[in-house]
Amino acid sequence: MSRGSWIFILSLLGMIGSWFGTVLYPQIQLGRMVETRTVPDGQVYPVARPGLAAQGREVYRSQGCYTCHSQQVRQEGVSVGLAITKVGTNQTALVEAILRIAPQWRRDQVTAGLERLPFQVMDGVAAAEAERARRPLEAAGATTMVTVRPVGADLARGWGLRRSVAADFLWDHPVMLGSQRVGPDLAGVGSRLPDENWLLVHLWDPQIHTPGSMMPPYRYLFEVRPAAEVASQDALLLPEGKGPGPGKVVVPRPEARALVAYLRSLEAKAPLFETPVILPAGLSGTSALSVHAAVERP
Amino acid sequence: MSMQSSLDPQSVTDAKAGQVTVPMWLVVLLAVLGYWGMVYFDHHGGWFDARVYAPFASVSVVNELQPVSGAEAFVNRGRAVYETTCALCHGSDGQGKPGQAPPLAGSDFVLGPSGRLIRIPLHGLTGPIEVRGQVWNLAMPAMGAALSPEDLAAALTYIRQAWGNNAGPISAAEVEAVKAATAGRTLPWTAAELKSIQ
Numbered sequence: 076m077s078r079g080s081w082i083f084i085l086s087l088l089g090m091i092g093s094w095f096g097t098v099l100y101p102q103i104q105l106g107r108m109v110e111t112r113t114v115p116d117g118q119v120y121p122v123a124r125p126g127l128a129a130q131g132r133e134v135y136r137s138q139g140c141y142t143c144h145s146q147q148v149r150q151e152g153v154s155v156g157l158a159i160t161k162v163g164t165n166q167t168a169l170v171e172a173i174l175r176i177a178p179q180w181r182r183d184q185v186t187a188g189l190e191r192l193p194f195q196v197m198d199g200v201a202a203a204e205a206e207r208a209r210r211p212l213e214a215a216g217a218t219t220m221v222t223v224r225p226v227g228a229d230l231a232r233g234w235g236l237r238r239s240v241a242a243d244f245l246w247d248h249p250v251m252l253g254s255q256r257v258g259p260d261l262a263g264v265g266s267r268l269p270d271e272n273w274l275l276v277h278l279w280d281p282q283i284h285t286p287g288s289m290m291p292p293y294r295y296l297f298e299v300r301p302a303a304e305v306a307s308q309d310a311l312l313l314p315e316g317k318g319p320g321p322g323k324v325v326v327p328r329p330e331a332r333a334l335v336a337y338l339r340s341l342e343a344k345a346p347l348f349e350t351p352v353i354l355p356a357g358l359s360g361t362s363a364l365s366v367h368a369a370v371e372r373p
Numbered sequence: 374m375s376m377q378s379s380l381d382p383q384s385v386t387d388a389k390a391g392q393v394t395v396p397m398w399l400v401v402l403l404a405v406l407g408y409w410g411m412v413y414f415d416h417h418g419g420w421f422d423a424r425v426y427a428p429f430a431s432v433s434v435v436n437e438l439q440p441v442s443g444a445e446a447f448v449n450r451g452r453a454v455y456e457t458t459c460a461l462c463h464g465s466d467g468q469g470k471p472g473q474a475p476p477l478a479g480s481d482f483v484l485g486p487s488g489r490l491i492r493i494p495l496h497g498l499t500g501p502i503e504v505r506g507q508v509w510n511l512a513m514p515a516m517g518a519a520l521s522p523e524d525l526a527a528a529l530t531y532i533r534q535a536w537g538n539n540a541g542p543i544s545a546a547e548v549e550a551v552k553a554a555t556a557g558r559t560l561p562w563t564a565a566e567l568k569s570i571q
Contacts, residue, residue: 096421104423114440152428153438202437223438227428240426349424351438 105241113345120345123246124337131337134330136251138293145253146262146341150238151227153351156198157205160355162189163216172215176208193355195222223353235263235343237350243343257289265339272312274335275327283317296331299323447542451531454524458516459494459532467536474513475504478536482567487543489567490529491551494518497561512561522548 113120124132135141162169166189173185177197180188188194196219197208205221212219225237239262244250253260268274273284279297281288297311299319310324319325327335346352419425422432429435456465462474469476477483482504483490494517501510517525522545529548533540 100421104421108423150428155438238426241423346440348439349426349429349435351435351440353438353440 108241108245110245111242111347114348114351118345120347121242121245124340127333127336128340129337131333131335131340132247132251134296134334135337136249138334140261141251141253143253143255143257143290144259144261145256146239146244146260147252148229148235148237148239148260148262148343149227150225150230150350152225154199154224154226155202155205156200156222156224157196157208157212158220158222158355159189159194159196159212159217160192160220161218162192163218165216169212169215169217172211172217176211193220198222198224220355221353222355223351225350225352229260232259233267234260236266237344237346237352239343240347240349242347242349261338261341262343263341265341266344269339271335271339274338275311275331276313278331278334279311279313279325279327280317283314293331296328296334298326298328300326447527448531448534450524451527451529452535454520454528455531458520459528462513467532467538469504472511474511475502475507475509477532478538480504483532484538484540486571487529487541487547488551488570490533491525491543491548492555492562492567492570494520494525494529495552495555496558498563498567499561500563500565502564515561522546522552 110119110121112118123129159169159173169189170182170185173196174180174182180196185194188196196212197205200208202221209219209221227238229235230237243262244252277284277290278293280292280294281290282292300323302310302322302324305324305326309326311327313325416430417427419429419431425432425435463469463477464474467476467478482493482502493513495515496518497513497515499512501508503509517528520528526543526545526548530542532538533543
C-alpha cells in the first residue's frame with residue numbers, strides 16, 4: 076500500500092478514537108442519566124424545578140443571563156479532618172486526648188471549642204490520620220466525625236458547598252453552564268441569596284445592593300404603578316430614597332417573579348456520591364460562605 | 374535564474390528521494406510526550422467512570438471519602454433492613470410491643486450464640502419463650518427467609534449492637550452456613566429446640 080493510504084487510515088483511526096472518547100462515550104454515560112440519590116440520606120435527586128422556576132429558566136435563557144454568569148462551580152480538592160460532635164461525660168480526659176493528638180491547640184482554645192460544638196479538632200490531614208486520631212477521642216467518651224470539606228477558589232468565594240456535577244443539570248434543557256464570569260457564578264445562588272425581595276431589587280437596579288456592579292438594570296421586567304392601585308405585598312420593597320417617587324411603587328412583572336423563582340431554585344448543594352461532603356450540622360462548608368452572604372445581604 | 378535551473382531536465386533526473394533517519398531527539402520527545410499523556414490520563418481520566426469528576430482520580434478515591442465505610446456501613450445497612458422488615462413488630466427502639474412482639478434489647482436470644490439467633494428470622498419462632506424474665510407465647514413468621522444473606526447478617530449485627538446490646542457481629546458466611554444446615558425445614562423453631570443449639 077502507498078504511504079498516502081496509510082496516513083489516511085491512521086488519521087481516520089485517530090479521529091474515530093477521539094470522537095469515541097470525547098463525544099460518543101460521554102453521550103452514552105450522561106445522555107442516559109437518571110435521578111440519583113443523595114448520600115447518606117437517600118433522597119431522590121434532583122427533583123424537577125417547580126412550575127414557576129421552570130418558566131423562570133426560559134426567562135434566564137431569553138435574557139441571556141448566561142453570557143455573563145456561569146453555573147458551574149469548580150473544586151480543587153477536599154480537606155479531610157476530624158470534628159467532635161458530642162463531648163460525653165469525661166471532659167477532662169477528652170481535653171487531654173485532644174491536646175495529645177493535636178498539639179497545635181492551646182488548652183483554653185480547646186475548652187472554648189468544646190463549649191461551641193461541633194468543634195473541628197483537625198483539618199487538612201490524610202484520611203488515615205483522621206481515622207487514627209478518632210480512637211483516643213472516642214475512648215475519652217466523645218462522639219466524633221471524620222469531616223470531608225471540598226476546597227477550591229470558587230468555594231472560598233462562597234459560590235457553593237461543592238463542585239457542580241452532571242446530576243445538578245438533569246432537568247435543564249439546554250444546560251446553561253455559561254462560559255464567562257463577568258458576574259459571580261450562579262450555580263448556588265439560591266442557597267446564598269434566598270431572599271426574593273433582594274433578588275428582585277437587584278434586577279430592578281443592581282447598584283442598590285452592589286454599588287459599582289457591571290450588571291445592567293432589567294427595568295423592563297418591572298412596572299411603575301400608582302401605590303393606590305397595588306396591594307402592598309405585590310410591590311417591591313426598595314430602600315429609602317431609591318423608590319420611583321412619591322405615591323408610586325415598583326411592581327415586578329410575572330417574568331421577574333419567575334426569573335427569581337428560578338434563581339432561588341439553583342442550589343446545587345445536595346451531597347452526592349460523586350462529590351463527597353461530610354460536615355456535621357452547624358459547620359459550614361467554607362467559612363467564607365457566611366462572610367460573603369453577610370457582605371451581599373442588606 | 375534559479376527557477377530555471379531547477380526545471381532543468383538534467384537536475385530533475387538527478388533528484389532522488391533520500392532516506393533520512395528520524396532524529397533521536399524526536400523519538401525521545403515523542404516517548405516523553407506519550408508517557409506524560411498516560412500519566413495525565415491516569416490522574417484525570419477516572420477510567421471513563423461517570424461518577425468520577427476532577428479533582429478525584431478514581432472511583433476508589435471517591436469511595437474512601439463516602440460518609441461511612443467498613444463496619445459502620447454494614448451496621449447502617451443493617452439498620453435500614455431492620456427498619457423495613459423487623460421494626461414493625463419489634464419497634465425502632467428494640468423494646469418490642471406488648472401483645473405483639475418481645476423486646477430485642479437485652480434479650481438472651483439476640484446476645485446468645487449466633488446459630489440460635491440466625492435460625493429465628495430464617496424459619497420463625499413459636500410457642501412460649503422467656504425474654505428478660507417475662508414469658509411470651511406468640512408466633513413470629515419467617516421474616517428473614519426472603520432476605521439476602523448479607524442483608525440478614527447486617528440486620529442481625531445491627532440488633533446485636535444497638536440499644537445497648539453488645540455482642541459480636543454476624544457475617545453473611547455464618548448465615549449461609551445455617552441456611553445450608555437447615556435446608557428443607559419449613560416449621561418454625563421452638564425455644565426448646567433452640568436451647569440445644571450452641
